[in-house]
Amino acid sequence: MKPPQSFYDFTLQLHQDLDLVYPGWDSDTPGARYEIYEDFRQGYGDRAVRELAKYGKSLLADDKTDLGTLWFNESRADWAIPDKGVRFLFEDFLSWAASLS
Template identity: 60%
Template sequence: MKAPQAFYDFTLQFHQDLDLVYPDWASDAPTARHEIYQSFRRQYGDQAVHDLNAFCEKLLSDARADLESFWFKESKADWVISNDGIRLLLKDFQTWAASL
């Protein structure tokens, strides 16, 4: 499955902003990553949010998908997140996008 440009943009920004700009990004707080998502929206626009949200839906529709391998291969981030971590991140993004 080919990832849209929004996925590459999001993963690059997510990786760059994590510890420097948003040190509490891994918190269990329900809004811990919302500033990252909002920053992505400001930089890339509503269409990128829509495109990424639709792509998340495709990725998450297969409960057995190897998201860790996909992330490592397709992401612009240079570190790996576990399958469960990626699934939680994408679901969290979808929840935020649905609130717009």
């Protein structure tokens, strides 16, 4: 399944801003990445959030998909995240997105 444009936009923003703008992004603290998600929402809109959430749900539905490889091959970030990390990121994003409804 080809990722939607929102996936590319999200991964590009995430890569560009991560360490400089969001130094605590990798914390286990609940809500540590919510500012990243909110900035994505403000930059790309609610439609992009819904599109990315829908895509994330479809990816997480198949536990056999190697999301680390998908991230490496498809994202606009130039660093790799292991499968477990990508799953965590999507689960966290989906939790945040669900709170908007």
